[in-house]
Amino acid sequence: MSRQEKSRASNSKRRTRIQQENETRILEAALETFSANGFRGTTIDQIADAAGMSKPNVLYYFSNKEEMHRVLLDQLLDTWLDPLRNIDADGDPLNEILQYVQRKLEISRKHPRESRLFANEVLQGAPRIEDMIKGALKNLVDEKAATIQGWIDEKKIADCDPHHLIFSIWATTQHYADFDVQICAVLGKKNASNRFDTASEFLGKLFTNGLRVS
Amino acid sequence: MSRQEKSRASNSKRRTRIQQENETRILEAALETFSANGFRGTTIDQIADAAGMSKPNVLYYFSNKEEMHRVLLDQLLDTWLDPLRNIDADGDPLNEILQYVQRKLEISRKHPRESRLFANEVLQGAPRIEDMIKGALKNLVDEKAATIQGWIDEKKIADCDPHHLIFSIWATTQHYADFDVQICAVLGKKNASNRFDTASEFLGKLFTNGLRVS
DNA sequence: ATCATTGTTGACCAACTGGTCAAGATTTTT
DNA sequence: AAAAATCTTGACCAGTTGGTCAACAATGAT
Numbered sequence: 001m002s003r004q005e006k007s008r009a010s011n012s013k014r015r016t017r018i019q020q021e022n023e024t025r026i027l028e029a030a031l032e033t034f035s036a037n038g039f040r041g042t043t044i045d046q047i048a049d050a051a052g053m054s055k056p057n058v059l060y061y062f063s064n065k066e067e068m069h070r071v072l073l074d075q076l077l078d079t080w081l082d083p084l085r086n087i088d089a090d091g092d093p094l095n096e097i098l099q100y101v102q103r104k105l106e107i108s109r110k111h112p113r114e115s116r117l118f119a120n121e122v123l124q125g126a127p128r129i130e131d132m133i134k135g136a137l138k139n140l141v142d143e144k145a146a147t148i149q150g151w152i153d154e155k156k157i158a159d160c161d162p163h164h165l166i167f168s169i170w171a172t173t174q175h176y177a178d179f180d181v182q183i184c185a186v187l188g189k190k191n192a193s194n195r196f197d198t199a200s201e202f203l204g205k206l207f208t209n210g211l212r213v214s
Numbered sequence: 215m216s217r218q219e220k221s222r223a224s225n226s227k228r229r230t231r232i233q234q235e236n237e238t239r240i241l242e243a244a245l246e247t248f249s250a251n252g253f254r255g256t257t258i259d260q261i262a263d264a265a266g267m268s269k270p271n272v273l274y275y276f277s278n279k280e281e282m283h284r285v286l287l288d289q290l291l292d293t294w295l296d297p298l299r300n301i302d303a304d305g306d307p308l309n310e311i312l313q314y315v316q317r318k319l320e321i322s323r324k325h326p327r328e329s330r331l332f333a334n335e336v337l338q339g340a341p342r343i344e345d346m347i348k349g350a351l352k353n354l355v356d357e358k359a360a361t362i363q364g365w366i367d368e369k370k371i372a373d374c375d376p377h378h379l380i381f382s383i384w385a386t387t388q389h390y391a392d393f394d395v396q397i398c399a400v401l402g403k404k405n406a407s408n409r410f411d412t413a414s415e416f417l418g419k420l421f422t423n424g425l426r427v428s
Numbered sequence: 429a430t431c432a433t434t435g436t437t438g439a440c441c442a443a444c445t446g447g448t449c450a451a452g453a454t455t456t457t458t
Numbered sequence: 459a460a461a462a463a464t465c466t467t468g469a470c471c472a473g474t475t476g477g478t479c480a481a482c483a484a485t486g487a488t
Contacts, residue, residue: 015464018455027318036339040251040252043446051219128309133399137400163400168386171385171389176233180383182340183381202375205373206420207422208424232485268437270437274434278476429481429488430488435485438479438480439476439480445472449469450470455465457461457463458459458460
């Protein structure tokens, strides 16, 4: 009664069971449609349909379309950086990098919609996440690039540009979520079924060989 | 006078100078806006503005928004497969692959809008190019994958899945067009200026090492 | 010069879409 | 049980957008 008014946003303590349930349902529906159709390609009616409720009810929980999108991106970015954060400067260099590849690939496998939401956003110039990309993301990447450069200086892995190494890991792993349709089409039904396993094996080899000191 | 009616589409002989000029201007404008805002995010008014003419005039040359998009995708796909076609089974294996990487990266550098148009399309499930992807593209990839497999059997390059090798080349090279905003933001102004050159060097090393027979 | 063809656009329309609102239904609190 | 708070939605509105049309302008063939 007294604590709830304190929090400006409706983020800290969900007040009612219904609110919690409906907000979850709406966000799930919004993720589905945003990731499949982009921001402008999505109508609130679509989200409402997918969530099984009326449009005004959706707008009762989120004041506008933008807000749903913003919340989804916020949630996404929060977890997006996790695998990168996990790179341990004190671990075995090659193993750390391979772990990172596998973790990112696992995200593509388990959360393709989030990956596509992110891709959509960046593709259109990242208008809503510009600050985060230039701030938190850049800082973290710079830090981890320094770690990798340290490994290179110690001759633990091959000499290469650490930033571009990170980019190539992002590119190859996210590709399996963002371009899934193309990959399945090219592989054909039979080979597509275990595409993530074969991808995992391939990327493991590529980066293992690619980073071995020569 | 007799030849023109023969061609159903207005594709073979452009009739007038004005038609040719305006269609080019419109397509240029459409590419700009489609690639930046996606199909649904683009309005015909935007295209008309960018082309410096009125909306009805745009629709005088292209019967609807869909048609402009379709023509752009057709043009794109025509040239999209070229670098892959150029892989020569009789060339030096590693060199052929590295050439392919460089050609694809060059396309990202020179034609980022086309790359983003394609990415947008695939991201949304490739509804308009499904046939092409499952047909011409799949066939060509299968053929080149067989070539690569031949090289692997001859121990000319490391053993790996040829399809996924091609995917990883697509991913890493197109990433520099599709995620350019992110890359520039992370690299910072100074390092971003020559990002394609550093990328070229990195990818060269990665695939050279990655494919060396061990 | 004249006339048919081609090119151009302001005005308009119907459908869609983001968002509001008032009125009623449901749930929670007392 | 009844009052308060929360939840739900049909009806509605204003702005946008894809596309049409009639009228007018420019161009090219004769």
